Amino acid sequence: MVHEEYRHDHDKGWLAELRWLSKVRTFWQTDLNRAIVDLADPRPGERGLDVGAGMGAATVLAAKRGAHVVAVEPGGTMRLMCRIRRLGNRARRRIVVEAGVAEDLPVAGGSTEVLWAGNAMHHWVDHAAAFAEFARVLSPGGRLVLVDEDYDDPEHPDHAEFAGHEAEMTPVNVVAIVAAMQGQGLQAWGNHQRLAGVPVKVVRATRPA
């Protein structure tokens, strides 16, 4: 169930969402999603959560590694793509696609050993609510990895096109996010680094066992 107050503009109906179909080549599989899954390191039998899963690029990689993955995605077109993709995937029994948002996750408390999000933080309208949800759904000892590309870094190849995009979305301030997560009782840290050849902002956290 997607809370009305958290409806994203990607979720204003099928017509508004159809433009995402033009992004299939961009979203289907990316080196960055491979790197995010490497960082999150989902292991066989673990329960994973892909927040803002899009077309499931990271979801399928994690499921192929043997993890059980819930792909949470508010956009109907993205979910449809993710479901079609799931059907064609050998790991489909380990993939569930759910409507939902970071601020209101459709999974039980303590049900997630590993959570990740790629290029999604700047979409979340309420970071405090999202981080409270992450602290709720992580199991004791569970971990999370959040990665957003840093288009404001002049070394990003798409800097000219996308610099300043967070001004229209939600700012991704690593220091503030780490502090907010620590306020939720998580052990959190983060940095600016390069991943898959591009500058990124990374936030990592664990729920104390």
Ligand SMILES: C[S@@+](CC[C@H](N)C(=O)[O-])C[C@H]1O[C@@H](n2cnc3c(N)ncnc32)[C@H](O)[C@@H]1O
């Ligand atoms: C740039 S896309 C990235 C998709 C995918 N993670 C990837 O790397 O290919 C951002 C995704 O976040 C989703 N999104 C938007 N608002 C959200 C929210 N409040 N909670 C979770 N996901 C959200 C969008 O619908 C979109 O699919």
